[in-house]
Amino acid sequence: xxxxxxxxxxxxxxxxxxxxxxxxxxxxxxxxxxxxxxxxxxxxxxxxxxxxxxxxxxxxxxxxxxxxxxxxxxxxxxxxxxxxxxxxxxxxxxxxxxxxxxxxxxxxxxxxxxxxxxxxxxxxxxxxxxxxxxxxxxxxxxxxxxxxxxxxxxxxxxxxxxxxxxxxxxxxxxxxxxxxxxxxxxxxxxxxxxxxxxxxxxxxxxxxxxxxxxxxxxxxxxxxxxxxxxxxxxxxxxxxxxxxxxxxxxxxxxxxxxxxxxxxxxxxxxxxxxxxxxxxxxxxxxxxxxxxxxxxxxxxxxxxxxxxxxxxxxxxxxxxxxxxxxxxxxxxxxxxxxxxxxxxxxxxxxxxxxxxxxxxxxxxxxxxxxxxxxxxxxxxxxxxxxxxxxxxxxxxxxxxxxxxxxxxxx
Numbered sequence: 001x002x003x004x005x006x007x008x009x010x011x012x013x014x015x016x017x018x019x020x021x022x023x024x025x026x027x028x029x030x031x032x033x034x035x036x037x038x039x040x041x042x043x044x045x046x047x048x049x050x051x052x053x054x055x056x057x058x059x060x061x062x063x064x065x066x067x068x069x070x071x072x073x074x075x076x077x078x079x080x081x082x083x084x085x086x087x088x089x090x091x092x093x094x095x096x097x098x099x100x101x102x103x104x105x106x107x108x109x110x111x112x113x114x115x116x117x118x119x120x121x122x123x124x125x126x127x128x129x130x131x132x133x134x135x136x137x138x139x140x141x142x143x144x145x146x147x148x149x150x151x152x153x154x155x156x157x158x159x160x161x162x163x164x165x166x167x168x169x170x171x172x173x174x175x176x177x178x179x180x181x182x183x184x185x186x187x188x189x190x191x192x193x194x195x196x197x198x199x200x201x202x203x204x205x206x207x208x209x210x211x212x213x214x215x216x217x218x219x220x221x222x223x224x225x226x227x228x229x230x231x232x233x234x235x236x237x238x239x240x241x242x243x244x245x246x247x248x249x250x251x252x253x254x255x256x257x258x259x260x261x262x263x264x265x266x267x268x269x270x271x272x273x274x275x276x277x278x279x280x281x282x283x284x285x286x287x288x289x290x291x292x293x294x295x296x297x298x299x300x301x302x303x304x305x306x307x308x309x310x311x312x313x314x315x316x317x318x319x320x321x322x323x324x325x326x327x328x329x330x331x332x333x334x335x336x337x338x339x340x341x342x343x344x345x346x347x348x349x350x351x352x353x354x355x356x357x358x359x360x361x362x363x364x365x366x367x368x369x370x371x372x373x374x375x376x377x378x379x380x381x382x383x384x385x386x387x388x389x390x391x392x393x394x395x396x397x398x399x400x401x402x403x404x405x406x407x408x409x410x
Contacts, residue, residue: 017081018049020139023069026051030059033270038069044138054268082403083131089394090117091134091143092175092379093168097159101166102304103321104330113141114163116149118174118379120399121387127405146178150376153182154367156189158197158305166320174382174395177375184368186318191358194309201302202347209340214241215262222284230259230277299343300333306350313357 018024022041029035039051039059047063068077098112099105123130134143144152144160152160164182217240222228234256237243245251259277267275272283307326312318322330329346332338386395394400 017077024066025069028065086400092172095163095168115143117143118146120395121384123402128403153185156193165318181371187364187367194305195354198305300330310357313361315362
């Protein structure tokens, strides 16, 4: 059973919280984009909401000009806000992470926090599933329930290990043993979590760059010959892009699917009148924009993770801060001074070093799961002890009341 809010008739969609990442629908026309477009919240500034659309373009709306896309999102936003308000005092570990911890921050960089909270005893003894994450409204602060954080650390999750090694601040002694055993989470699992994640991001960047190149090619063809049909264009694209598929027919079908994605995306951007091939052909006669070179925000994080995995697997001290040799390159990528093709070339050059570091790594094959289990049990036992002895503080006398269990239809 999970916590439900009951009836929603009295909830105004224009006033519910919109945490970073919330899916919303626009309610007004703006910048050649008609109302009803889907987007995700990326930034909050008072009554102003910055959103990113499916094509990654961004716009700013007033709070009353956007609404949660689904009723379930309203429920989620309410739960998230309530969990933050109730359990934020139970945070035991807090760490500044992100670009400030990596040594690549500038004046405009945000200050992001990650950490760990411990649930008071009443929150783990009832029917309602307790929250495993606490997230501030602007997304700059996120804390994991200690059991979830330990399981993530055992998997060598990059974000969790960053939290543990980027100068964590122990707010309450109940979190101290977790930080004290952090070296026990270092293992060859780093190759799978850091390395494979980074390589999957590399594949994604390469794929997105190819899509951008294809878009420019197709628009160019349509400008030269506005009468091209979708089937003929798919034939040409399958050849020009060397689309890999079991058969020629499959390759053409894949190219045709891309063309559908293209005009749907162009419609979502507000560049064409309708989500169909005819509208794309008509719009191509005019100054239809072609994409710029891709510079995803996570491009420099890809390189950083590869470098970190190589250094940690090699047995170097587990420093989160980027190496002095690599920092200028990371700053150049972050500033958009390096073409995406060069970023991908650098990542491909680092891959053999990653494999070599894994092959000769002095780290144990697996993390210290026995100590991790003991740390988790001790933290929960300490939470229970403070509750039962009615100690002062958020785990004892001032512990927040757990939510009441209710059915969905109440």
